[in-house]
Amino acid sequence: MATPQPDADAPVVEVGHLRKTYPAARRGGVPKTAVTDVSFQVARGEIFGILGPNGAGKTTTVECVSGLRHADGGTVRVLGHDPQADPTSVREHVGVQLQEAALHDKITVGEALDVFGSFYTHRADPAELLDLLDLTAHRDQQFAKLSGGQKQRLSIALALVGKPQVAILDELTTGLDPAARRATWDLVEKVRDSGVTVLLVTHFMDEAERLCDRLVVIDGGRVVAQGTPSALIEGLEGDRGVRLRFADAGARAGATALLTALADRDDDVTAAVPVGDEIEVTGTHKVLFAVVQTLAAADVVPDDVRTLERTLEDVFVQVTGRAYRVDENEEVAA
Numbered sequence: 120m121a122t123p124q125p126d127a128d129a130p131v132v133e134v135g136h137l138r139k140t141y142p143a144a145r146r147g148g149v150p151k152t153a154v155t156d157v158s159f160q161v162a163r164g165e166i167f168g169i170l171g172p173n174g175a176g177k178t179t180t181v182e183c184v185s186g187l188r189h190a191d192g193g194t195v196r197v198l199g200h201d202p203q204a205d206p207t208s209v210r211e212h213v214g215v216q217l218q219e220a221a222l223h224d225k226i227t228v229g230e231a232l233d234v235f236g237s238f239y240t241h242r243a244d245p246a247e248l249l250d251l252l253d254l255t256a257h258r259d260q261q262f263a264k265l266s267g268g269q270k271q272r273l274s275i276a277l278a279l280v281g282k283p284q285v286a287i288l289d290e291l292t293t294g295l296d297p298a299a300r301r302a303t304w305d306l307v308e309k310v311r312d313s314g315v316t317v318l319l320v321t322h323f324m325d326e327a328e329r330l331c332d333r334l335v336v337i338d339g340g341r342v343v344a345q346g347t348p349s350a351l352i353e354g355l356e357g358d359r360g361v362r363l364r365f366a367d368a369g370a371r372a373g374a375t376a377l378l379t380a381l382a383d384r385d386d387d388v389t390a391a392v393p394v395g396d397e398i399e400v401t402g403t404h405k406v407l408f409a410v411v412q413t414l415a416a417a418d419v420v421p422d423d424v425r426t427l428e429r430t431l432e433d434v435f436v437q438v439t440g441r442a443y444r445v446d447e448n449e450e451v452a453a
């Protein structure tokens with residue numbers, strides 16, 4: 120039966136009130152609810168992030184999306200197909216990034232693409248994939264001889280070998296150095312730009328902020344925030360901060376007096392306090408303007424001014440009341 124052509128505006132992935140409990144590992148043990156209530160919709164052509172700390176339920180969620188795991192409750196639809204009832208259709212349309220342990224040390228990049236490609240009805244052109252993932256020069260290289268970044272790029276190539284409409288990439292940059300991480304981010308954008316919808320699992324806040332068009336933040340098996348990274352950050356309550364550095368202690372003392380007086384009289388400025396050899400001024404979104412105006416009027420010029428960046432980490436702290444901690448090597452129970 121031909122696959123019905125989905126409406127171009129319909130969500131590519133729909134997850135509604137997903138629930139998954141793992142049975143107790145041994146007799147007398149307790150079952151573990153990995154996903155309690157997770158809902159989200161992924162639009163065609165976006166990089167959609169699933170962000171959260173260790174043990175939040177991210178991998179379990181995407182395993183239910185790809186059909187690798189059966190959910191206990193809720194609904195999952197991928198291009199309109201139920202992965203539980205119709206795993207074959209979902210497998211044809213969803214590419215899952217493989218963990219590197221799944222490849223033999225001696226297999227070459229080209230051979231791996233051939234072997235994995237043979238599983239699919241529609242196959243991507245290996246030369247195009249190698250070019251997209253910047254692996255053309257490594258076609259005949261054995262897996263064990265590849266660098267960490269090259270192995271990750273190969274794992275992305277293998278996820279794309281069946282010409283999927285959706286690629287699931289899980290903890291893609293764990294263990295990579297900063298340069299390899301940035302290169303991998305560029306590639307994920309190239310994959311999205313080639314028309315593939317990307318479902319990206321990550322515990323890196325900076326990665327989610329830099330790459331994702333939209334995302335859900337998951338904690339303890341529940342969605343605690345969702346939206347675009349910028350909307351989530353802009354929605355943060357609380358003060359913004361500015362740090363100022365001056366040439367010497369005398370200049371700093373003079374500026375501190377000016378800025379403390381500013382905090383007393385201006386509702387947009389909450390406080391001006393010394394932090395190390397800097398002054399931190401907090402207040403509303405108008406705080407920077409007020410500080411600059413005050414200093415300029417007194418002809419005081421700081422050596423350095425920087426606004427304190429607000430990040431997705433601040434969003435996590437606000438919605439959970441906890442600091443965001445991840446351990447790349449250890450899985451922590453949620």
Ligand SMILES: Nc1ncnc2c1ncn2[C@@H]1O[C@H](COP(=O)(O)OP(=O)(O)OP(=O)(O)O)[C@@H](O)[C@H]1O
Nearest residue numbers: 141151153172173174175176177178179450452453
């Ligand atoms: N096969 C399993 N059997 C029992 N418990 C499991 C199983 N897989 C995962 N869990 C538990 O379910 C919870 C969620 O795990 P999951 O791997 O989905 O989280 P995650 O957010 O992907 O974490 P991480 O970032 O550490 O990979 C964790 O407490 C984990 O220990």
